[in-house]
Amino acid sequence: MDGKRQGSLLLLLLMSNLLLCKNVASQPMCPSGSSCRVSLRDLFERAIILSHYIHSLSSELSQEFDAQYSQGPEFFTQAMSMCHTASLSTPAGKEQAHQIHQKDFVILVIHLLRSWTEPLSHLIIEANHLPKAPDTLIAKAMEIQEQNQRLLEGVKKISKLVDPEIIDNGDYSVWLGLPSLQSNDLESRLFAYHNEFRCLRRDTHKVDNYLKFLKCQIAYDGSC
Amino acid sequence: MGISASDERLVDVAYIVEPNPPKNVTLEIQQPEDGKPYLWIKWVPPTLADTASGWLLLQYEVRLKHEKAVEWEIYFAGQQTNFKVLSFYPGYKYLVHVRCKPDHGLWSKWSEEHSIEIPSDLNMNDETTWIFVAILSAVICLVMVWAVAFKGYRMMTCILPPVPGPKIKGFDTRLLETGKTEEFLTAFGCQGFPPTSDCEDLLVEFLEVNDSEDQQLMPSFSKKYPGQGVKFRHPDRDNDSGHGSCDSPSLLSEKCGGPWANPRTFHIPKVIEKLENLEANITCTWDPLNISTEGKIFNFHTNGSRSSTWPLPQPSQHKPRSPYHSTAEVCKLPMGPKAALATVLDKSVKDALKFSKSIEIGGEEKAVKKMEVESFPAKTEQDTAWLLPQEKTPFIPEKTLDYVEIHKVNKDGALSLTPKQKNSIDQTEKPQASEISKEYVKVVRVTDNNILVLVPDPRAQNKEAPRSLQQNQAEKDTSCFTATPSNCRLHLGGSDYLDPASLTHSFHGQFE
Numbered sequence A: 001m002d003g004k005r006q007g008s009l010l011l012l013l014l015m016s017n018l019l020l021c022k023n024v025a026s027q028p029m030c031p032s033g034s035s036c037r038v039s040l041r042d043l044f045e046r047a048i049i050l051s052h053y054i055h056s057l058s059s060e061l062s063q064e065f066d067a068q069y070s071q072g073p074e075f076f077t078q079a080m081s082m083c084h085t086a087s088l089s090t091p092a093g094k095e096q097a098h099q100i101h102q103k104d105f106v107i108l109v110i111h112l113l114r115s116w117t118e119p120l121s122h123l124i125i126e127a128n129h130l131p132k133a134p135d136t137l138i139a140k141a142m143e144i145q146e147q148n149q150r151l152l153e154g155v156k157k158i159s160k161l162v163d164p165e166i167i168d169n170g171d172y173s174v175w176l177g178l179p180s181l182q183s184n185d186l187e188s189r190l191f192a193y194h195n196e197f198r199c200l201r202r203d204t205h206k207v208d209n210y211l212k213f214l215k216c217q218i219a220y221d222g223s224c
Numbered sequence B: 001m002g003i004s005a006s007d008e009r010l011v012d013v014a015y016i017v018e019p020n021p022p023k024n025v026t027l028e029i030q031q032p033e034d035g036k037p038y039l040w041i042k043w044v045p046p047t048l049a050d051t052a053s054g055w056l057l058l059q060y061e062v063r064l065k066h067e068k069a070v071e072w073e074i075y076f077a078g079q080q081t082n083f084k085v086l087s088f089y090p091g092y093k094y095l096v097h098v099r100c101k102p103d104h105g106l107w108s109k110w111s112e113e114h115s116i117e118i119p120s121d122l123n124m125n126d127e128t129t130w131i132f133v134a135i136l137s138a139v140i141c142l143v144m145v146w147a148v149a150f151k152g153y154r155m156m157t158c159i160l161p162p163v164p165g166p167k168i169k170g171f172d173t174r175l176l177e178t179g180k181t182e183e184f185l186t187a188f189g190c191q192g193f194p195p196t197s198d199c200e201d202l203l204v205e206f207l208e209v210n211d212s213e214d215q216q217l218m219p220s221f222s223k224k225y226p227g228q229g230v231k232f233r234h235p236d237r238d239n240d241s242g243h244g245s246c247d248s249p250s251l252l253s254e255k256c257g258g259p260w261a262n263p264r265t266f267h268i269p270k271v272i273e274k275l276e277n278l279e280a281n282i283t284c285t286w287d288p289l290n291i292s293t294e295g296k297i298f299n300f301h302t303n304g305s306r307s308s309t310w311p312l313p314q315p316s317q318h319k320p321r322s323p324y325h326s327t328a329e330v331c332k333l334p335m336g337p338k339a340a341l342a343t344v345l346d347k348s349v350k351d352a353l354k355f356s357k358s359i360e361i362g363g364e365e366k367a368v369k370k371m372e373v374e375s376f377p378a379k380t381e382q383d384t385a386w387l388l389p390q391e392k393t394p395f396i397p398e399k400t401l402d403y404v405e406i407h408k409v410n411k412d413g414a415l416s417l418t419p420k421q422k423n424s425i426d427q428t429e430k431p432q433a434s435e436i437s438k439e440y441v442k443v444v445r446v447t448d449n450n451i452l453v454l455v456p457d458p459r460a461q462n463k464e465a466p467r468s469l470q471q472n473q474a475e476k477d478t479s480c481f482t483a484t485p486s487n488c489r490l491h492l493g494g495s496d497y498l499d500p501a502s503l504t505h506s507f508h509g510q511f512e
Helices: A002-020 A034-069 A094-099 A102-115 A117-127 A135-162 A186-219 B127-159 B173-178 B181-188 B197-206 B249-255 B269-275 B322-335 B341-356 B380-387 B429-435 B464-475 B500-511
Strands: B023-030 B038-044 B058-066 B073-078 B082-085 B093-102 B114-117 B372-374 B404-409 B414-419 B440-446 B452-456 B489-491
Touching: A034 A135, A034 A186, A094 A186, A102 A117, A102 A135, A102 A186, A117 A135, A117 A186, A135 A186, B023 B093, B023 B114, B038 B058, B038 B093, B058 B082, B073 B082
Parallel strands: B372 B489
Antiparallel strands: B023 B038, B038 B082, B058 B073, B058 B093, B093 B114, B404 B414, B414 B440, B440 B452
């Protein structure tokens, strides 16, 4: 008899949980109420502004470097190599993006942002040794670095709002391209710089795209 | 064998996305009640662009122009799918295009052309704007009017100084104050003021007063002196003047004073005011009331101060003719056809014009107010001045003349003359002066030659009066007043203190 009652109680408890609990995927990210939702939208708006800006700078940086240091048409075509963040699994299209949990998506953004903290600092230091006064390039790199830090902190806050119990392992992609930047061969160095700038441009574009997507999904309930 | 492949090209898909142009572009004219009408352009994103999920972010651009325009107006619309155009011209047909681009991609092609016809009767004006404009313009107008009025007044006072009142120079107002107008008028036999029309013609002709150039003996008392031959020159004499010291009836009434009752004074306030400015003393006073009738004897009354009846040299340049012209006439009126002094004066005023410049006895040129009683035994210079104005220098020293001082004019209009003691040059006058110091002369009549016939006052103690009267009757009897513009003189004819010969000569010379 007791076992039967315990089973029915568990069943009752389970049923109530099922009824009360909602789908995780569609669970509102702000349990506290409307105030949380408004602040989430503001955070996303701010983050998107930063990410958009960062990507614009990265695009300019890459194009200017190619224009200034190219030694021929398609000079940098052969310089293409894998980025250090390639191991990170990112959605290939909109359909895959819908299948990723929102908090995982946020973690992914944080991972990308954190992966570029160290490479940017090295790029700035090593760019001083480039032959032709790369002052504007260095300035832009420094701006990107600064804004990247701010965006990282902003997305962290968003993650806390999205899921207070989110677990940030602090993972990031390790960068091993420093020796290439310090190579004695100028062409190797140029190739290295070109590759770094190309990867930076692509990763900032991903961050910007994901954040804009997540804004509509999280702050506007899937339809902007 | 060569390579048939081209070199590699690196393409990043993310940067080569070119969306389709926006669709369903619609144009509307919206006219809200509380605002200006506007053109509302709406569209939808291209079919394949998933902007709802946020995966693709599109930014739009609109361009429009009216048919006749050359260049397009391009407006960035951001991420919104509608756009309001606020500035356009009614009556034109507008063409609109829309295009889009992903946030980091390439611009799409322009959409299809959509056109809209703006109605011509579209009211683009805003009422509040018009109200504001109206208020502002009203304020500006008020400010301008105030500025013009304020500054204009100052400008007007600078450009056109205020017209001063008329001044009578050479006329002693005190004479009028003490004058006996009634006596004066009765002496002339006038019925009273205002003078009637019958007196006018006669009066004009008979009285002759030496007057300064442009001075008139009397101001026009009333408007009804059409027949007065004098030419009123009112417009000329507005400023200044002091005319018609003698002529002014009001002048006389006021200045002559006590014995001169002037019940029906001609109000010539200006004349009265100016009397005080007279340089010369009033030699005669007129009773304005009585001047209207004929036969009045001009009673001359000297002022209390016994100032010289003869006008002092006055180099003033007034031409006080107009306002006092009537005065002369008024003076003439009471005398009527019988040697009314006023008539002579009036005529003299007319003649004064001719003689004014030439004859300036005593240096007076335009003291109309002054009336001189010129002694006939006056010097030849004086006579010459009278007779031949053109020959004589206009400026005659006063002392060279032999003048008779008008003592006073009694109620009967008798003139009491006394020769000026110090200015008397003619020795013959002296004995006469002593004799006639208290004598009155009565103007009996005015002869045809505009000679005033004066007779000694029978009441006077001077028994020589009849004698002199008779003597002078033949001649011309003094009471001829040649009104020269320079001075106003009263020529007494027929009195024993006047030189008949000189008088005759002078009279003849003047009037012939």
